[in-house]
Structure formats: C-alpha cells, structure tokens
Amino acid sequence: MNILQISFHTSPFGSVGEFDSGGLNVYVQQISKQLSNENKITVITAEKAESFKTVNLEFYSLDLFESGLSVDDKEIHLLEFKKQLETKFDLESFDIIHAHYWLSGLVAKQISEELNIPYIFTSHSLGVFLEGYNKERVDCEKMVMRSSSYITASSQYENILISESYDIDRKKIKQISPGIDKEIFVLDENLKRENILLSIGRIQEQKRQLDVLRFLDSFRKVETNFLCYFVGGPSGKSGDDYLIQLKNAVKEFNLESNVEFLGNLTQLKIKELMNRSKLLIHTSHFETFGLVAIEANSMGVPVLTTNQGSLSELIENNVNGYLAEELTNSQVNSFVQNLLHDDKQFHKFQMNCHEKSKKFDWKNTAKELENLYKSALI
Numbered sequence: 310m311n312i313l314q315i316s317f318h319t320s321p322f323g324s325v326g327e328f329d330s331g332g333l334n335v336y337v338q339q340i341s342k343q344l345s346n347e348n349k350i351t352v353i354t355a356e357k358a359e360s361f362k363t364v365n366l367e368f369y370s371l372d373l374f375e376s377g378l379s380v381d382d383k384e385i386h387l388l389e390f391k392k393q394l395e396t397k398f399d400l401e402s403f404d405i406i407h408a409h410y411w412l413s414g415l416v417a418k419q420i421s422e423e424l425n426i427p428y429i430f431t432s433h434s435l436g437v438f439l440e441g442y443n444k445e446r447v448d449c450e451k452m453v454m455r456s457s458s459y460i461t462a463s464s465q466y467e468n469i470l471i472s473e474s475y476d477i478d479r480k481k482i483k484q485i486s487p488g489i490d491k492e493i494f495v496l497d498e499n500l501k502r503e504n505i506l507l508s509i510g511r512i513q514e515q516k517r518q519l520d521v522l523r524f525l526d527s528f529r530k531v532e533t534n535f536l537c538y539f540v541g542g543p544s545g546k547s548g549d550d551y552l553i554q555l556k557n558a559v560k561e562f563n564l565e566s567n568v569e570f571l572g573n574l575t576q577l578k579i580k581e582l583m584n585r586s587k588l589l590i591h592t593s594h595f596e597t598f599g600l601v602a603i604e605a606n607s608m609g610v611p612v613l614t615t616n617q618g619s620l621s622e623l624i625e626n627n628v629n630g631y632l633a634e635e636l637t638n639s640q641v642n643s644f645v646q647n648l649l650h651d652d653k654q655f656h657k658f659q660m661n662c663h664e665k666s667k668k669f670d671w672k673n674t675a676k677e678l679e680n681l682y683k684s685a686l687i
Contacts (some may be wrong), residue, residue: 310348310682313403314341315413317390318383320358322368323376331511331544332600333433335576336487337409341366345674351403355390371397378464379546384412391416400424405682409433411446414453421456427685429678430457431468436516437474438595451475458685461485461678463598464619464678483681487600488671493576494607496663497584504649505535505586507610509579510593511544512552517592519558520615524590524636526562531642535567535649537590538582542573583608587655591616592636599623606630607666609659611648613641629662633635 314321314337314550321337341350345366362648368686371393373386394400398418406415406428417428428452436446452476454460462468462484472479506525518539525537543549551572559568577597583589589605591614599620602612606623614620624630630642647654 310392310404310686311402312344312348312350312682313406314350314409315406315417316352316354317387317413317416318354318356318371318380318410320354320356320370320376320616321352321409322361323356332487332598333409335490335600336431336433339488339490339671340675340678341368344679346609347498348679351398353394353398355386369397380412387412387415391419394420403523405429405685406617407431407678407682408453408457411436411450411453414457418453418456420626427458428460429461429681429685430454430469431463432686433513433597434596435467435470435474436683437470448476451477454481457481459483459681463487464622466619466622467597470618483677485674485677485681486669487598487603488605488674489607489618489666489669490576490671493580494604495580496607496609496659498609500584502587502655503585504535506535506583506588506590506645507540507586507605508537508592509540509605510542510591511548512539512555513544513548514551514587515594516541517615518555520592521590521634522555522558522562522564522568524641525564525567527637528642528645529562529564529567532646532649533567537568537588539568539570540572540574540582562626562682568576576663579604580601583610586610588613588645589630590614591620594604596620602630603666603669604664607669609662611658611662612647612679614643621667625665629658629665 310408316337321334341352344350350366352368355371355373356376357372374383394537401424406417408414408428410433414430421428436443436450454475459480462482467620468482468484471565508521543552589612591612596619602623605612606629612624624632626632633641
C-alpha cells in the first residue's frame with residue numbers, strides 16, 4: 310500500500326516533551342517505521358523540521374510555522390497546507406490516508422471527498438477534554454469522525470467516550486493499543502535503583518503537575534530521602550506561566566532540595582532515568598491511553614496515578630502501581646514508602662511491571678492498523 314500519514318500541527322520526528330510534541334509524535338513515528346517494512350509511507354507535517362528519506366519512508370515538512378506557535382495560531386495555516394499538498398504531491402497515488410489529530414482530519418476529509426481516497430482518523434486528544442468545552446473543535450471532530458472510514462481508539466475508555474460524546478457507531482471505532490519501543494525501553498535489572506520519583510509530561514495545567522508537588526509536600530512529612538524529577542517543557546499558551554507557578558510552589562513548600570526540573574529530554578535520556586527510578590507519578594486529568602505509563606512499566610517502574618479513565622485499564626493496585634482518587638492520603642504515603650525502603654517489595658513490583666508491559670508492541674499496533682487500512686480499501 311501507498312500510505313499518507315498527516316500530522317499537520319506537530320512534527321512526529323521532532324523531540325518529544327515540549328510545545329505540542331507528545332504521545333502523538335511517538336505514535337506516528339513508530340507506526341510509520343513499522344509500516345514501512347512492507348508499505349510505502351509518506352509522513353507530512355506543516356511544522357518546520359528537517360525532511361528526510363529512507364527505504365519506503367519519506368518525511369516532509371512544508372515549513373509553514375515554528376514549533377513554538379500555539380495550536381490556535383497554527384489553525385490559520387490549514388488552507389495553505391492543503392494547497393501545498395496538492396501542488397507538491399501526487400495525492401491520487403495514495404491508497405489511504407491516516408490523519409492524526411482533528412486539524413489533520415479536516416485536511417484528510419477534504420482530500421477524501423475530492424479524490425475518493427478513504428481515510429482513518431486517530432484523535433490522540435479530544436475537544437471534550439478541554440476546560441469550558443470547545444464546541445467548535447468538538448463539532449469539527451464529529452464531522453471528521455463521521456466522514457472517516459474508521460476511527461481508532463487506544464483504550465476502552467476512549468472507545469466509549471468517542472461513541473457516547475460524539476454519537477458515533479461503535480462498529481466504526483476500532484480499538485488498537487499503542488506499543489513500546491523495545492529497542493529503547495530495555496530493563497536493566499543490574500542497575501541499582503535510587504529513591505527517585507518521576508513526573509513526565511509537557512508542562513501544562515491539564516497534566517496537573519501542581520498535584521504532584523502537593524503530594525510531595527504531604528509525603529515529606531513522613532519521608533525526606535527522595536528526589537523528584539519533572540521531565541518536560543512548557544506547552545500551550547499558558548505553559549510558561551504554569552512552569553513559573555510550579556517553581557513558586559516548590560519554594561512555598563520548601564521542596565528545593567527534593568525537586569528538580571529537567572526540561573525536555575530525549576527518549577534515551579528518559580530510559581536512563583527510568584532505569585534509576587522507583588516510581589512514576591502520573592496526574593494527567595485526561596488521557597486517551599497513557600503511553601508514558603507502559604513505558605515506565607517496561608522499565609520496571611510502578612505507576613502512581615489519579616487518572617480514573619484510560620489508566621485504570623493499565624494499572625492494577627499493588628501489582629504494577631497504585632490507582633488513587635487523590636494523592637494526599639496515608640495509603641498513598643505507605644505505598645510509596647514501601648517502594649523506597651523495601652527492596653524485596655520493589656523487586657516484586659519491578660517484575661510485575663515488566664510482565665504487564667510485554668503485550669504492548671509497536672509491531673502489533675502497526676499490523677492491526679495495516680489490517681484496518683485493508684478493510685477501508687475494501
């Protein structure tokens with residue numbers, strides 16, 4: 310198959326963890342790599358990035374805007390993006406289109422209607438997640454979903470959410486789990502673990518890093534021997550302000566000796582950090598899946614989360630982590646203390662985590678997507 314992957318608003322092959330770069334980028338990068346083993350893949354973005362070609366995989370940036378531009382401001386470049394697609398590429402040569410995020414979906418919908426090429430849509434994030442409910446975006450997402458051949462959902466939570474919130478026939482939604490890069494996230498059981506806690510994600514209010522700091526303030530009353538690293542850069546229009554708020558909270562809670570902001574790191578650096586750590590704290594309010602959680606588990610790192618949606622499908626209490634309604638309570642404190650001080654208990658968690666993560670593989674994700682593409686073509 311000749312497959313077009315559209316990632317309009319963010320470059321999939323850029324660094325992850327700042328601006329609009331997150332799980333979507335890893336997803337597109339990984340499925341494109343796997344699908345290119347037996348198909349011709351073209352990935353196109355509007356964000357400025359370095360284009361490249363490898364065997365069966367071509368990546369093009371149309372260089373319409375810088376990565377730091379807000380999503381709202383990127384939207385105005387949609388018309389120019391489509392014009393350049395039509396000018397620079399033989400769109401009729403593609404068998405199928407896979408659109409990532411609602412802005413890419415709008416472009417794919419137009420191309421599909423004009424050239425009769427089927428398209429698959431993956432949301433990665435949804436308008437119903439936003440504070441205040443963004444009706445314009447939700448209406449666009451609904452239009453894109455209804456026009457697509459199929460919609461992928463990364464979790465049962467997302468599957469139900471799309472069906473109920475967007476009034477989409479469940480038969481049109483195909484649940485396909487993301488995977489883990491088995492070449493990067495390799496557990497090293499010989500490395501000595503330290504009392505390191507991690508919070509990994511773009512710095513934005515929706516990720517709720519302030520809740521992590523409140524937990525650390527509470528936890529420090531029973532335990533002082535720990536260090537928490539925050540990994541990720543500011544994202545969105547208020548990201549810089551939120552980072553300032555977090556740093557002010559560190560001072561207010563007198564956590565300077567327990568907290569460090571590392572900014573954006575490569576996946577290799579994150580892997581190295583996970584191989585030294587004992588816990589990932591996950592506080593994101595909304596997730597269609599929770600990629601960082603399974604990556605942490607693959608490295609033997611348990612996950613403490615307050616996410617009652619998709620993370621409840623990944624985390625089992627006292628097996629590969631702990632699912633809590635809120636972080637500042639004695640049960641959570643006891644769970645974390647045991648991880649830090651009971652080596653035997655931690656090793657048990659470590660093995661459970663690694664075992665739980667084995668079923669997630671990008672090769673399987675790509676194979677399921679390839680079958681879905683073939684169904685759309687039929």
